[in-house]
Amino acid sequence: MVKEFDPRWMYLLLFIVVGAPLVRPLGLPLPITAPVLALYDKIESLPPGSIVLFEYGVGAASWPEHGPSNIAVLKHLLSKDVKIILIALYTAEGPTLFATKIKPAIASYLEKKTYGVDYVDFGYVTGYETAMAAIAEDMHKALTKDVYGTPIDQIPLMKNVKSARDLALVIATGYCEPYIRQFYTPYGVPVAIMTWGMNAPGYMPYISAGQLCGMVAGIRAAAEYEVLIKSPGEASASSDALSLSHLFVAILIVVGNIQYYLTRRRGGR
């Protein structure tokens, strides 16, 4: 018979392994994966004054997956000389979460920018893919007012932005296919996506085909992005916790096998 550890010791260790890095992040090394680096490089290489469409489709349920990546990418964009059009197309919860969770996190970056000149927010626009098509074709027709009710013609930033042809990059949250269909295929605007971790393998073909110019999938990729922009946040902390807990499980598996091997050699079961 294999003598087993009392599982309660494992439970105690797991509390420590997950809790400790949350209290004091270790900053464990994190290899940067290619899709994340591609988006970072793309933003780095944008010419000054470029216009970026940023879609913050974060819902409460998907906050852990999408929130940190939204914050990290926005921080990067705001630190560059680019103009940002903010919009939510995926879920009506977007603006609420943007106001309560994203804005406080990027407040220090927003201070240096002027609303209406450097960035503009259109809030949630209904219609999903139909709305995307309309926006890509003619923004002044599809988006009449910004989130504060200012008519689009009175926003300085929007003066020179008419359609998707004026965009340098589209960064979206959620599923990538509609954006590829509406922005990349007809207008050739590069599209990047912030998506769920589980979608990463499925979206790899789009990356290799060049339809996506970058991808931040899940909390792990968000942590990579935080490393790239040297601004550790929510993702980095839990990334350490996840790394340690996975290593812990792997070590337990090895220990279990050694135990099993030893007892069997001793003539156990």
Added chain:
Amino acid sequence: MSWARRRELPLFLSAILGIMAFADYFFDIPVLHSVVSDLQVWIIILAAFAMFMGVINLTIVHGRVVMREKDIIRRGLSAWTLFLMYLMAILGLLPPITAHPSFRWLYSTTVAALDPTVYSILAFYITSASYRAFRARNIETMIFLIAGIIVILYNAPIGGYLHPGIVTLGSWAMNVPIVAGQRAIMVGAAIGALALAIRTFTGRESAWLRAGGGG
């Protein structure tokens, strides 16, 4: 009314309704479509009534404990359960139905905390289960172990740093052999379910229809 007690009639009814649901899926018949979508609403209404059966059951189970049990702790806990159930139901029925602030407060204080907590307790159980399950006892468990370790290390944010090969191997495992096995399970489950549906509609599956007589 003895004919109504026979088991064939309800059986026939369920078969007809099941076949209608299938036909609605394949054929574009507006009348059938509206009937089947109405039937799905029927099920929601029936389920709501079944909820009250559940409440009767909970009241019986906990009521008996409150009335008969000697252990004061068990009595107290059962009374507490019944109290909370009726309290929550009443608060929920205060207008606006299911949106009264007190109902919401109670929900966000208890359910909103307990649901994710109970879910997260799995982290512990998956740890202790991995410790036991991934033991190479024979070829099969060896394969189980190899796949498990590859994916665990692949998923760990630090994985690629330990060895770059882990990422290659991990994504290969996810995209090749695991896809094959997953697909087999899915197709198999679908035809199994289909066979079960056929047995149900011919009255050969569930005991509740198989048993004859009136009771």
Added chain:
Amino acid sequence: MFVPGRISQFVIFLVLCFFMLSALWLSKRKPIFKLRKIAPLDAIEEVVGRCAEMGRPLLMVPGIEGITAQTLAGLTVVNYATSLAARYDVEPIMLVAVQDVYPLALENVRLAFQAEGKADKFRPEMVRFVYSQFPMATTAMGIINRQRVAGTVMVGGFYAETLMILENAYRAGAVQVGGTANYHNIPFFVAVCDYALIGEEIFAASAYLSKDPEQIGTIVGEDFGRLFLALLAFIGAILATLGATYGKWFINLLSI
């Protein structure tokens, strides 16, 4: 008439139905087919026997789905286990998390007691309704630890609660039989249960347990259907190998 894109599905459906119904009809006339052994289903007797030996209750859960194929399969297994429990005077505890299933579950347990001639021993409390997935899981964990359950039978559509129940029951020393067709949770049954039903094995339970030739017929028909689908997949791969256009043609054929 047809919903666009579903003609091919209808044809496949008809072929599968044809196999199952004709095999059912054939075995009605002459029982010729046998099924291979499905060990976990045979083990249910052992589980109930162990409960009887130790004088402890048996825990059963038919999954947390509403009325779906998996739940019906689970109820069939539960019905069988309950009649064994009634026979050996074991206390069955059945947890139901979905209200639609509750009336069916109650009826199943009652009929099992009736069939064993012990209708007087049946109590409605044997089937406990605990609304929703996680409350059910917490109750199950509590019951397992308090009443030292000696056996569990869990067959049906299971999700995250699987491992909570299995691990606690393992620590309580229970013998466990379980299975689901939900791909993500099969590994836990395979890893922790003493006897695990994999995927569609749960659907074969009623035919296997009843040993009724007509029911076995549907399983045989299912196997013919299985060969047919495997052949389709094989042909598809061969066509794609011969040339991309053939592969595309085959996919279009399946999309009619």
Added chain:
Amino acid sequence: MDFAEFASLVSGLIAAALTLMIYSLLYRENILYRIAEHTFVGIYAGYGVAYAVKNIMDQGVSRISAGNYWFIIPMILGVMLFTRFTVKQAWISRYSMAVMVGVGTGVSVRALIEAQIVRQIKASVISLYGGPFTVIDNLIIVFGFICAFLYFFFTDISALRRPMSYIAKAGRYVLMFTFGGAFGGTVLSRMTLFAGRMQYLLSYPAYYMIPVFVAIICAMIYYDLRKKKE
């Protein structure tokens, strides 16, 4: 501190306490866990009742009052369910169950044909010819699928027993690999959930509860050790 702030503080402390009460099961079953369990069951059941009434009003009553009298039938069927609690009239409830089973099974099974049969067969239409790695991968995908699929073959045909046993063995290996991978893959989402819960416990006002619970658990361990000695 105004009332709203006070309510949210109380709510936060109760929520944190309930969270830790559930985790106390990891040490052993105890009265705190039992309280949390019964609270959870009671609250959720009441919640379900409120929504059941809402469903009956929204789906049934409002339709009937709009002149859609056809929806009286499910209401009657719903009431018929309760005959289950009687002995003599129990057969009446069988009709309600027949409707539930018929529609439920039909609707749940019909969706499987597209998602789980046709789409999966289409996905295995892949070329077995190409670069050396692609060939091996695609062979594994196609034949791994076929073997694993035939592993479930239930009919016992004596003439086929030998070849089938080889296929079943190969199929079982594929399945075991899949299960190992699925098991390992689940670790990530479970750890993410737990890390999220820990982040919550370490935030205001939940962290006030941590020392309280550490003390309680220590007391429990001390008590258990004393009892063991005696």
